[in-house]
Amino acid sequence: GENVEQHPSTLSVQEGDSAVIKCTYSDSASNYFPWYKQELGKRPQLIIDIRSNVGEKKDQRIAVTLNKTAKHFSLHITETQPEDSAVYFCAATWSGGFKTIFGAGTRLFVKA
Amino acid sequence: EPEVTQTPSHQVTQMGQEVILRCVPISNHLYFYWYRQILGQKVEFLVSFYNNEISEKSEIFDDQFSVERPDGSNFTLKIRSTKLEDSAMYFCASSETSGAYNEQFFGPGTRLTVL
Numbered sequence: 001g002e003n004v005e006q007h008p009s010t011l012s013v014q015e016g017d018s019a020v021i022k023c024t025y026s027d028s029a030s031n032y033f034p035w036y037k038q039e040l041g042k043r044p045q046l047i048i049d050i051r052s053n054v055g056e057k058k059d060q061r062i063a064v065t066l067n068k069t070a071k072h073f074s075l076h077i078t079e080t081q082p083e084d085s086a087v088y089f090c091a092a093t094w095s096g097g098f099k100t101i102f103g104a105g106t107r108l109f110v111k112a
Numbered sequence: 113e114p115e116v117t118q119t120p121s122h123q124v125t126q127m128g129q130e131v132i133l134r135c136v137p138i139s140n141h142l143y144f145y146w147y148r149q150i151l152g153q154k155v156e157f158l159v160s161f162y163n164n165e166i167s168e169k170s171e172i173f174d175d176q177f178s179v180e181r182p183d184g185s186n187f188t189l190k191i192r193s194t195k196l197e198d199s200a201m202y203f204c205a206s207s208e209t210s211g212a213y214n215e216q217f218f219g220p221g222t223r224l225t226v227l
Contacts, residue, residue, distance in 0.1 A: 032214050036155075043203060043218040044155060089155060093214050098160040098168035100145070100216065105154050 002027045004092050006103025013080050014111050021075045021106045023090035032093040033073045035064060038105075039086045047088075048075070080110045114138045116219035118204050124225045125194055133189045133222045135204030144187045145205040145216060146179065148172065155203065161187065194226045 003026040013019050025033075031052040036044035050057045050064045050073065057064050063076040077084055090103040117136045125131050137144050146158040160167040161179055178190045187206075191198055201223050205216040 034215070036218075043220050045218070046215055049215065091155075098143075098162070099170070100157055100214070102155040102157070 002030070002092070002094050002099070002101045004090060004101045004103040006090050006106060008106060009104065010107045010109070012109040012111065015080060015082060017080055019075075019077045019080050019084070019108055019110075021088055021090065021108075023073050023075075023092075023103050025071050025073070025092040025101075027092075027094055028068070028071065030092040030094050033064070033066060034091050034093075034100075035062075035075050036089045036091065036102075037086045038089065044089060077108075080108075082110050082112050084108060085110045116204055116206055116217050118202075118219040118222050120222060121220065122223045122225070124227065127196055127226055128193050130190065130192050131194055131224065133191075133202050133204075133224070135187045135189075135206075135219055136185050137187055137204070137206030138208075138217055139185070141206035141208050141217075143167075143207045143209070143214075144179075144181070145207075146189045147203045147205065147218075148200045149203065149221075150200045158189075191224075194224075196226050199224055199226045 006023045034049040035047050037047045038044045048062050048064050050066050061078045066073045087105045087107050089105050091100050093100045119134045144161040148156045157170050159169040159173045176192050180188050201221045203221045204219040207214050207216045
């Protein structure tokens with residue numbers, strides 16, 4: 001069935017450094033790839049997304065890249081700040097958008 | 113800014129009891145979803161709902177679960193005969209469209225504890 005693999009499970013960086021989180025998906029029919037940030041005890045919040053007809057998208061310190069051939073997509077956070085510390089989930093949407101599969105999450109620690 | 117709301121925020125129930133979790137999606141949204149997140153684990157898709165019927169469901173969403181849109185604003189998840197392993201945070205989400213423009217907005221969640 002559909003699956004999304006996410007790595008690493010934990011990532012610790014110094015403030016100001018970059019962080020990269022990688023995901024792969026199994027089904028080439030997926031067409032939409034959102035990234036969510038979840039702080040402790042809170043709801044997942046969309047931070048950036050990318051559609052299958054685009055290879056890269058950037059929003060200030062956050063960027064996402066998509067390689068459809070390899071079925072890889074990645075989140076890049078530059079100039080990390082302590083408030084970036086959270087769990088980040090990648091996801092992929094199938095079947096006309098009715099089903100979204102999440103990766104296992106990456107716990108990001110940004111050390112001041 | 114409009115938000116998805118959920119009630120209750122925390123529900124404690126005895127094993128074998130039925131629970132109903134309630135959600136009010138954003139008013140102009142047409143697609144509705146339920147997800148589950150066991151503590152410390154990933155968000156798991158349960159079901160999507162459009163035009164008063166289930167569009168897609170996961171293998172988790174068995175006969176124990178049902179969804180309903182009883183009126184123009186509420187979207188409910190019913191769990192019959194709860195089990196210990198149903199303890200989790202349940203998130204409702206809604207989106208205006210589906211497919212490639214499927215930005216889903218999540219509610220704050222209901223924490224279900226089954227004793």
